[in-house]
Amino acid sequence: MNIKVVSKILDANDRLAETNRRKLKAAGIYTINLMGAPGAGKTSLLECVLDTLKGSLRIGIIEGDIAGADDARRIALYNVPVVQINTGGACHLDANMIGEVLNELPLDEIDMLIIENVGNLVCPAEFSLGEDIKIMVSGVTEGHDKPGKYPLMFRQSNALILNKTDLLPYVNIDMGKFRSDALSLNPEIKIFEVSCKTRDGIGEFCQWLRLQR
Amino acid sequence: MNIKVVSKILDANDRLAETNRRKLKAAGIYTINLMGAPGAGKTSLLECVLDTLKGSLRIGIIEGDIAGADDARRIALYNVPVVQINTGGACHLDANMIGEVLNELPLDEIDMLIIENVGNLVCPAEFSLGEDIKIMVSGVTEGHDKPGKYPLMFRQSNALILNKTDLLPYVNIDMGKFRSDALSLNPEIKIFEVSCKTRDGIGEFCQWLRLQR
Numbered sequence: 001m002n003i004k005v006v007s008k009i010l011d012a013n014d015r016l017a018e019t020n021r022r023k024l025k026a027a028g029i030y031t032i033n034l035m036g037a038p039g040a041g042k043t044s045l046l047e048c049v050l051d052t053l054k055g056s057l058r059i060g061i062i063e064g065d066i067a068g069a070d071d072a073r074r075i076a077l078y079n080v081p082v083v084q085i086n087t088g089g090a091c092h093l094d095a096n097m098i099g100e101v102l103n104e105l106p107l108d109e110i111d112m113l114i115i116e117n118v119g120n121l122v123c124p125a126e127f128s129l130g131e132d133i134k135i136m137v138s139g140v141t142e143g144h145d146k147p148g149k150y151p152l153m154f155r156q157s158n159a160l161i162l163n164k165t166d167l168l169p170y171v172n173i174d175m176g177k178f179r180s181d182a183l184s185l186n187p188e189i190k191i192f193e194v195s196c197k198t199r200d201g202i203g204e205f206c207q208w209l210r211l212q213r
Numbered sequence: 214m215n216i217k218v219v220s221k222i223l224d225a226n227d228r229l230a231e232t233n234r235r236k237l238k239a240a241g242i243y244t245i246n247l248m249g250a251p252g253a254g255k256t257s258l259l260e261c262v263l264d265t266l267k268g269s270l271r272i273g274i275i276e277g278d279i280a281g282a283d284d285a286r287r288i289a290l291y292n293v294p295v296v297q298i299n300t301g302g303a304c305h306l307d308a309n310m311i312g313e314v315l316n317e318l319p320l321d322e323i324d325m326l327i328i329e330n331v332g333n334l335v336c337p338a339e340f341s342l343g344e345d346i347k348i349m350v351s352g353v354t355e356g357h358d359k360p361g362k363y364p365l366m367f368r369q370s371n372a373l374i375l376n377k378t379d380l381l382p383y384v385n386i387d388m389g390k391f392r393s394d395a396l397s398l399n400p401e402i403k404i405f406e407v408s409c410k411t412r413d414g415i416g417e418f419c420q421w422l423r424l425q426r
Contacts, residue, residue: 037251038334038363039355057298066335068361089365091304119362120335121251122304124281141254141354141377148281149332150251152302170380171409191262197385 004094013127016095020102026106029060030213033129035153038119039145040073041163043071043195045137047116050078052206054070057213060110062101064093064118071116081105084099092123097128098102121146125153133158140164144174147181154185158212159192161205166195169175224341229308233315233343240320242273244328247341248366249330249350250359254376256284257409258350259327263291265419266325268426273323275314276332277306284329294318305336308343325426334359338366346371346425349357353377357387360394368393371425372403373416379408 024031038044043063050059056128057071058194061082063071072084085097098115105113115131125134136157138146141164146155154160160182162175175193182189190208234278237244237318241317249255256276263272273294276284283298296317298310311328329342330337338347351359353376360367373395375388388406395402403421406413 037332038359039250039352053392065362067364068358070358076265081250089335091333118335119250120304122333123336132423139252139354141380145281145283146251147219149278149350167354167380170383188387 004212009184012093014172015128016099017128020095020098023102024113024130025105027110029107029110029113030037031113031129031131032111032209033115033117033124033131033134034137035117035121035124036119036161037139037142040119040137040139040142042116042119042137043074044066045161045163046075046116047078048196048202049114049206050075050080050198052202053210054078054080057210058109058111060105060107061111062098062105062115064097064116066090066118071145079172086210087118091118092127093117093129098129112209121150121153125140125156135161136139137161137163139167140173140175141167141171143172144178145183147178147185153187154182154189155190157186159205159208162191163196167195168199171175183213190195205210223246226308229312230341230343233308233311236315237320237326237343240323242323242326244326244342244344245247245422246328246330246337246344246347247350248330248334248337248347248370248372249332250352250355253332253350253352253355254409255329255332255350256278256287256338258292258376259288259329260372261287261407261409261412261415262327262419262422263293266423267291267293269326270423271316271322273326274390275285275311275318275326275328277310279303279331290388293354294323300331304317304333306342307338307340308331308366311342315361327420334363334366347372348372350374350376352380353388354380354384357391357394360391360398364398367402369400370399372405372418373402375406376409378413379410400409
């Protein structure tokens with residue numbers, strides 16, 4: 001008797017993420033899943049990236065929020081294609097939501113798609129959207145204890161942006177401990193210290209971003 | 214024929230929250246569910262409250278984190294009963310977790326139990342733990358756009374602590390807009406501006422907290 005054994009069945013989200021990935025690859029788009037806590041500065045980082053790379057790369061943006069379109073309005077000022085997803089309560093984006101809105105973007109006019117996830121250090125790390133890389137943002141105002149408390153996102157991310165370095169003189173944070181704890185969870189994670197306010201470190205990060213593609 | 218109609222069956226979490234509530238009430242304990250984004254300063258606020266109220270109230274603490282016991286170690290320095298829950302991935306505490314650990318606390322030696330939820334502006338607001346009131350903390354470094362993006366927690370909370378006011382000179386935040394947007398979601402919410410670093414505003418908040426009980 002011939003018994004068929006199927007070793008791994010993709011769960012629904014992974015299957016839809018794979019569909020997104022194929023579609024984005026076919027359009028020649030490099031895709032980034034941008035994650036971080038509420039108020040870490042994800043949208044501010046996007047503004048810096050758009051300012052820096054807009055001339056050399058065609059960037060498209062998907063904004064994820066539970067409610068409202070504040071972030072999409074900020075991004076629209078840069079005259080780039082942007083779609084706002086409202087999750088209506090869900091604490092993260094998933095592949096199904098991304099699949100639903102991809103056709104709202106002019107995919108043949110985009111080189112790099114950046115998806116700003118819902119502000120949350122936990123659940124977004126659990127759901128692939130079909131991205132090429134994950135980048136997480138953490139404000140130095142959040143403290144150095146974040147890697148130990150939210151390990152999954154640090155493990156999953158290709159890069160960690162330590163934002164708000166302009167506030168370093170005014171906060172108690174052990175940057176050495178933050179870095180070493182992040183690296184012990186994920187030795188491959190690339191760490192950038194930036195200030196979206198003063199633009200310190202933005203050039204170096206944008207250069208790395210362009211090379212990833 | 215006699216048909217029985219049951220109009221509202223409590224969901225599992227609400228049922229367990231009710232059990233916790235009855236048990237806490239029976240022990241004469243006033244219970245607070247403390248919520249906020251990662252790094253908003255929930256544990257720092259607890260440290261200020263313990264410093265201020267320890268002489269006049271017997272306080273017990275439950276710490277909720279995905280992993281680690283950093284916060285419980287900080288609280289233990291104050292010589293108050295403390296239990297650390299590790300959710301092991303779950304992005305919020307629920308009534309079942311609280312029910313499981315209540316017996317680890319000396320309930321007859323506690324007047325006020327403060328439960329510090331997992332750092333997350335979304336999901337904790339959806340799960341009652343059996344508390345009397347909910348208090349949320351938001352750092353002024355997180356920006357004034359939080360009410361519109363995370364409306365449920367603002368609607369659910371009895372008080373909003375705007376923390377890190379010592380950093381106000383260095384950040385771009387419209388405190389008037391933050392306040393008015395929070396109040397338009399929840400006209401009853403009591404707002405306190407505090408700095409856990411300089412202790413500004415802590416006395417007023419602690420006085421209010423004592424009166425709630």
